[in-house]
Amino acid sequence: MVQFDNQYRQVKLKIVYYGPALGGKTTCLQYIHRVTDPQRRTRLYTLNTASDRTLFFDLLGLDLGRIRGYRLTVQLFTVPGQVQYNTTRRAVLAGADGVVFVADSQVGQEKANLESLQNLQENLKANGLDPETIPLVFQYNKRDLPKILSRAELDRLLNPKGYPVFETVATTGQGVLEAFAAICEATVLSVADRLGITAQADALTRLVANVRAAMAPLIPTKPPEVEAPVVIRTTSEGQLGPEELMAEAVRANAAMADLSARLDQLSKQLSRRVEELQALLVFSQVLTQAREPDEVTTAFFERFLVDMKVTAGTLILENPKGELVEVLRRGLAAEPLMRPGAQGELPARAILEGRQAFRLDLGDLAPGQNREPWIDEVRGLGFEHFLAVPLVAQDRAWGLVTAYGEASRGPFQDEDLELAAIMGAVGAVAIANARAWHALEQVNRNLENLVAARTGELQQALAKAEALAKELSVKNQELEATYRRLAELDQLKGELLRRVAHELNTPVTAIQTAARILTRWDQIPKEKVSNFVGIVAEEASRLGDLIASALQAAALGLPQEVGEKTAVPVADLLRQALAPVKGEVAERQIKVAVKVASGLDKVMCFPEALTAALTALLKNAVEFSRPQGSVTVTVLPVRKAGQNFVEFRVEDNGVGIAPEDLPQVTEPFFQGGNLLTGKPKGLGLGLTVAKRVAELHGGSLEIVSQPEQGTTVSLRVAVG
Structure with a gap:
């Protein structure tokens, strides 16, 4: 019969070890107690009577999970094996939820085993329990002795229905915990069936997984030390009959064991309270060190997740407009409670208006209960446990904080709920105070800013006047520089006109003279006519060079920027720059080679200016090269x-x-002179123009030359 303890929200499962005298029941329980409680937090009880010192019951608290919010624990009992204690057997067996039958494997114990099994069935019926449905597991004990019955023989004798069987050696613990795990799982399933849990496949699967997870770590690497049991001696044997004595002893010891368990639980609760106080102390210290609202909210949220032992959750606060906003979030892409429902309502708003901490274990939901979309979303994210705490302070709800736990974390206990509520209240006060302090500081800052704004207007006006004065000074400097540039250009213009006039005089005079003579061409020998025509052509060419040089001077007056730069193909630039010197290149048989780096297809530049500069460099190179030379x-x-x-x-x-x-x-x-070439052609502006164009492009002009060896001129154009 399942026992519900509403005070501590527990379901107590009673498992009884049954079997013949000296079969190993007591040794099994002693071994299980040593393994499951190595810290000796619970006591092992036994009852001594006049002729039997068999341990006959034990209480063991073991957490196997939860059913509908109640924690599953196990109580273990043994019965005395001797016949005269049948009353005690029946009393101990009352209310059992599962039975382990410990059979003696020795040859010669067949009759004792069979009689004990029949006695078990009789006592089950006497207590209103169905032998056909109660969970039952067989232990064939003493498998380490030399003369024992085979498993097949024991099965034919005791287990024709095929209940689970484990071959054990209780003195060493071999197989004992495996049998214990099997009866625990079978008992939990039986209780779940009686409570209607088996219809919920997911809940049943998680319940079995919890039982197995609780039992898995119990198999020790070495047998624990033996603990002497607490012995309760009866003194009233002379006043009561044997059967009454045993029944009273069973009830008294069961009550003492239950009291011991409650004391253990109170001790755990006290330890939990101490942990909560320590957590709250740390929590308060963290909040007192934070001043700004963002610091307070972050400190509160991070500490809340740590103390709730989760890594996922959200802090939701109301903004000045009364809207709920996710301020902080961990382990989630979005907060499920902030998803509007079918009517547009927010689950977070409903919990906040309730002003009560809300806890939910998805495994406890019965079919049809999980109709809320946000619950399905939580389950889809892989979480099993949920907690939401409204943040209420100064009779106002400021927001709420949520925590999501995976199955491995376990459900949120009542203690967790209480600690979360306290932390929520403290956190709400801290957030409210931080916001109030921040608002006050903001008012102070606004006043300070207003005063600073008023008193700073004069400084700003003064600074503006100083800036205008500096700007005027800069403009004056720019104007002076412009005047100087204009003066230089005016001087350059005068010099240019003088030189052009001087240079034009010779070719014009020569052309005029040859023209006058050619007017009498019929009176001049043909060979002289050809010479005069050659003079006209040569001087006309020289005149064209002078005009081109004069046009170069226009580049000297270029401003710092000429329109927009254009991406021009390198091949087009070189083609246009080479065109004016093709005639002279051919006439002097000069070899011209062009090399362009791979991938360098275009260049950003001012096309006309760069073409003029390159043409000037090529003319100089061709003019100062020897016949049949190379460029x-x-x-x-x-x-x-x-x-x-x-x-x-x-x-x-x-x-x-x-x-x-x-x-x-x-x-x-x-214009430099040279004995071989004589006076150079032009006005001496080519390299001047090239340097000006290079500087216009953010670059430079570099000239390297050795007499009689040649000249290298590098014009660089900045990229970007």
Whole structure:
């Protein structure tokens, strides 16, 4: 008969070890007690009578899980084996939920085993128990002795219906715990069936798993030490008959054992209270160290999860608009209680308005109970246990905190619920105080900001005036620099006009003279006519070079930025730059080689300016090369001083530049002389323009030259 203890919310399962005298029942219970309670938190009781010192009952508290919120525990009993104590046997067997029959395997014990088994059936019926349905497990004990019956012989004699059988040696513990685990599982299933749990397949599966998980670690690596039992001696044997004496002794010892169990439970509860107080002390210390609302909420939530022994949960608080908001969340992608129901209501709101801590074990739900969508979602996430605590302080609900436990964590006990409620109350006060303190500080800061704003207006005005003065100074400097640049450009313009006029005089005079002479072409020999035509052509070409040089001067007046840069194919740039020198290249039989690095297809630049600069470099290279010389154009990426550039390198093997002329070659109108080439063509602006264009592109111009060995000019354009 299942015993419900409503005070401690327990279901007590009574298992009785039955069998012939000296069969090993007492030894089995002693062994089980040593293994399951190595810390000796519960006592082992026995009753001594005049002629029998057999241990006949024991109470053992073992947690096998929960049924509908009640914790399953086990009470173990033995019965005396001698015939004269049949009254005691019947009294001990009353209310049994399961039986282990310990048979003596020795040859010659067949009759004793059979009589004891028949006596078991009679006493079960006498107590209103059905021998056909009560869970029963057989132990064939003393399997280590030399002369024993075979298992088949014992089965034919005692177990024709095929109940579970375990061959055991009680003195060493061999097989004892396996038999104990089997009767526990069978008894729990029987009780579950009587309570209607078997209809819930998932709940029954979890219940069996809990029983097996509780029993699995009980098999020890070595036998524990033997504990002397507590002996209760009877003194009233002369006043009562033998049967009455035994019945009274059974009841008295059962009561004492139950009292001992209750004392043990009270001791555990006291220990739990101490742990709760320690947890609350740590919790209070953590909250007192936090000041800002975010710090308080984080400290409260993290400590709540630690003390509830879970890793998943959510802290939900009301915002100033009265809306519930998930402030912190661990181990969840979303809080199930924040999913609106069919009518749009939030389960979290319902729990918060109830203002009571809410606990749920999904395994206790009967079919049809779990209609709420959020419960199905919790089950789908793999959680079995749920706890929600409203945070109420100053007669106001500030929010709630949830905790989700997996099956391995076990259900939330009453003590957990009480601790959670206390932590919720303390946390709510801390959150309310932190928010109030934060609001007060915010008011103070607003006042300080207002005062600072008023007193700082003058400083801002002064700073603005100073900024305007600095800006005016900068503008003046820029204006002065512009004036200087204009003056330089004006000077450059004058010099350009003077040089152009001077340079134009010779070719124009030569062309005019040849033209006047050619007007009398019919009076001049044909060979002289050809010479004069050649003079006109040569001077016209020279005149074109002067005009091109004059156009180069326009690049010297370029501003810092000319429109937008454009991504131009490198091949197009080189083609346009080479076009003006093709005639002279062919005439002087100069070899021109172009090398472009692989992958370098385009370059960001100002196309017209870069083309003019490259043309100037190529003209110089061709002009100062010897007939049948060579010019090499190389385009490649380079990195200088931590910056990336595209480098246009023009190399020739011509006459080179004298060392004393090299520092001046980029100055406007500078023209170095050479005995082999005579005075150079043009106005001396090519390298000046190239340097200006390189700087316009964020780059530089580098010239390396050795007399009689050639010149290398590198024009670099910044990338980006």
